[in-house]
Structure formats: structure tokens, C-alpha cells
Amino acid sequence: MSTNNNVQKFDVIIVGAGVPGLIAAIELSGAGLQVALLEAKEFQETPSGKHVRVSAINIVSERILQRLHCWDEISTKKISPFREITVSDAEGVGRVLFSYRDVGREYLGNIVANEELIQVLLNRAKELPNLFLFCPVQINVMMIDDDVVKIKCSDETKFESKLLVGADGAESWVRKTLNIPVEEMPYHHTALVATVKTENVHGSVARQRFRENGPIAFLPLENQ
Secondary structure: OEEEOOEEEOOEEEEOOOHHHHHHHHHHHHOOOOEEEEOOOOOOOOOOOOOOOEEEEEHHHHHHHHHOOOHHHHOOOOOEEEOEEEEEEOOOOOEEEEEHHHOOOOOOEEEEEHHHHHHHHHHHHHHOOOEEEEOOOOEEEEEEEOOEEEEEEOOOOEEEEOOEEEOOOOOOHHHHHOOOOOOOOOOOOOOOOOOOOOOOOOOOEEEEEEEOOEEEEEOOOOOO
């Protein structure tokens, strides 16, 4: 990072410190780049323990997290391995099964609570000397001038970089501000996410069934 006329200059500016933004920031800073990570929301110091949103981490994603020196800490959390994936149709006639036996491993992946994953990535980000986290910060102005991205925040903080990464979600402010076109298609569906306790054990199997009124999926969680 360099500072000139109260402008903080970086090799890369990343907007959005969710899982994609944090992984990109850790990866790029590990390559020796000076990275600024801007996030509008305040982070929770400790996870709430309410695992409503979870992610399925497959073997390839696990290897990425290992390379970023994050997996060892994640593996100490309440992760839930899944060893099989079963997909079926509404009538129960068609069925596809993926098994850990097919790949010669102990599992196909792990279910990890999103807030636990973000906390581990955040801890790793804070360890890197050339990764600077600005949170919470509200961007007011963003413009591109002579191949340089210029950002001004509500607290008068100014940033400049030649590379900008918009990792601020489906309703990306970065995308809308820069008028980047996207093609959208309404599905007219609503998703309901909940943690449930079943009468029978899940057996470390992820299940999905495609019904006429929409799919239903169950992901195995520890002690759930």
C-alpha cells in the first residue's frame, strides 16, 4: 500500500468480504500483491452458532482451503462429512447415487456453516501483512479514470487501484455502478432454509428430490 495526497493505493481492491471476496483477497495477497478488502457490514466477533446457512465443501474446495492454510482450523469446527449423494425424481423411479467408494476417499465433502467458514477466512486474512481490511465502510463514489479505479467512501477515505474485484453478491453495487450487463431470468420460486431434526439418522448422505412443485434437499449436519 502507498499513500499519496490522502489516497491509499493498492494493487487490487476487492469489494465484498463474503466467502468469495475473502478467498480472493487471501489468494492474491499470498501472491505478493497489496490488497484492500472493503466490506459494508460489521463482522461478528464470534459465530452465533445458529447454522441456518451452510456450504457444501467438495474435495477441490478443500484443497484450495488447504493451500490457503485455512483447512486445519476449519476441520476443528463442527463440520459434517457427507459420504454419499442421492438424487431422485418425484415418482421415485429415477435415481442417481454418488458414493465415496467411487473416488477412493473417506468422504465426498463436508458441510460447513457459512459463518464458521467466514470466521476462519477472516482470521487468516488478518494474519497477512499485505492484506488490509476496511470494515465497515460505505462506498459513495466509484469511477474509472485512465485505467485506474478511484473510490471514495462516506468517511472521506479514498482508494485507487488498477484492478477492482466486485464480490458483493447477487445484487452487486459494483456491477450496477459500472453498468456491467447481465442476463436475468425470474424463476418465480421462493427458497426456504431451515435446520431440522429427523426421526431417523441421516447416515452422512446428502439427499435431493425433484418434485413437481420444486426440489427439496437435505444436507447432513452433525447431531441433526
